[in-house]
Amino acid sequence: MSETGRHEDVPEKNLPGERDTAHGGAVEPADNPFADPGLPPHEPRIQDIDERAAKRSERAVAFLFTLSMLATVGFIAAYVIFPVDEITYIWPFGHVSALNFWLGLTLGVALFCIGAGAVHWARTLMSDEEVADDRHPIEAAPEVKAKVMEDFRAGAKESAIGRRKLVRNTMFGALALVPLSGVVLLRDLGPLPEKKLRTTGWKKGIRLVNQSTNLPLRPEDIAVGSLTFAKPEGLEEDDHEFNQKIAKDALMLVRIQPQNIKDKQELDWSHEGIVAYSKICTHVGCPISLYEQQTHHVLCPCHQSTFDLADGGRVIFGPAGHALPQLHITVKDGFLEAVSDFAEPVGPSFWERG
Template sequence: MSSQDIPEENLPAEQDRPHGAAARPADETNPFADPGLPPHEPRVQDVDERAAKRSERTVALLFTLSMLATIAFIAAFVAIDVDKSVYIFPLGHISALNFALGMTLGVALFAIGAGAVHWARTLMSDEEVADERHPIEASPEVRAKVHADFKQGAKESVIGRRKLIRNTMLGALTLVPLSGVVLLRDLGPLPGTKLRHTLWSKGKLLVNMNTNEPLRPSDVAVGSLTFAMPEGLEEHDEDFQNEIAKAALMIIRLEPDSIKDKRELEWSHEGIVAYSKICTHVGCPISLYEQQTHHALCPCHQSTFDLADGARVIFGPAGHALPQLRIGVNDEGYLEALGDFEEPVGPAYWERG
């Protein structure tokens, strides 16, 4: 990997010399030679005191403007109600306080910056100066001294001779971070089979998410999309978010003879099918349904599922079909689950199988 296998000739030679004048430094006929820094050209402020005064006034004006803007900021903070909205073209109705505070703060800050830059550009010296660079590398003497010092230090520590000390120290230093790793264990429980189970079980009613009422077959019209959750799940529940993240359902009604998949038909009731709402790609809730084609689309990454054909993937990055929930009707005529999902809902994972 070193450069030894490549001769030095392939590197340009003239880097550190005045360019183009490598061979003949005094050659004034070299048209490409570095002519050196161009002479400084005075600005109008350097020669005309009136122009300089004008610049001074401009800078002072900007700094004064900043002071006024800060006073305006404080006034706006005190005077404008936090919930007052104002119409400003072309922004529309926006928060009056946010607009006033932002504009005054912006002006107060910008004016300081503009003043400082104008001051630097017009009144401070603009003569370019050259500074020398020195190699970053240390001189050979320093290098030799450091290496010798290190060797002496290492020798005095006897680490090279007392191998037992060295090896046990390395062992101890390797092991001690393990305590830190072990401490992380209680960050969370082990997965177990938690991802395989949802709140659904035999006999659980399908509750309409919008009305919070159990669904009857007659509530689900052909072509409509209804979102459902298991009965007994309440928004105020401690684990509501975790449970709904797995149990959310999409209910649609198809003409039974338009269902292409045999198992889908078996698990449906009068053409009503229930699919997991959680996309099998990375878990977004699927919420777009196209009733003509029976396609459901995930708005996050556009995975598209054919709900009339076992919810198989017809486009997009999802890897497998949406899990279907087997449903039926109980004695009172309400839709009910006939068990939990037979496969895990949501994104695939190593243990999913």
């Protein structure tokens, strides 16, 4: 490189001129072999000059959007028709879940057809004429804003969305239906609760069984100041739904001197001071296991919600939102049994609860 900073092996005519700048200034070499050729002349497409070709493209776009709608309907139908555990052989994939295969296939077709329809519409029916625009300052001037709105209206007109009603309507139909696939998938979050959150396994005539000994409970089995855990008769630990059922059916019994019971309904629903309450905390559903016999308070070990079993199971401390539900009990043939189910849903609050 010479003292002037130029490469000696580069021809002089190919070097930049004196008016170059570092930030995009004009370049004016004496003889510039790389002059801007400009935009090539616009060549119209066949759809621009032949309305029949434009109609064919319109029908092709409408077909793709319609196929997307049918695929979305097929997605929903497949979700209803195929059992979740059905396995089928599909070449070349082998043995696969029939539900997953058809859900994937129909959803893929629905999304692909929307994309393909939009691309074909843009390439064959929308305006394809290139327009060069000079860079403008970041802050838009009023006349620029007016130009943008004018360009938007021109673009809407050139897209033919108003004139090509078949394309427009089928596109809106496809876009409106495809989100239903996601709505249907929400159904897979789990079974609908129906009334399962409001009912338990307790009903009239069901005996109370000691959860530790698996024997029916008699009144004399419950000592004053003791805490006994119970479950409905017939609920066994080898039942495949035991964990789901005991999460609602778990019961705790304490014996309080009748004169120490403050709530009248609690006294009426007890038997000789034996009161039965849900063991499930009304905060987040933890099992309650700590009992203070002098105060008749029970404490949830998870978040320290405290309930008064001598006063209707009401909350006296902690984040629990409502009192523990009480089970109405009586004695028949010498054994403790339920008179009915809980009057209130057990466990934490849920949004449908009144």
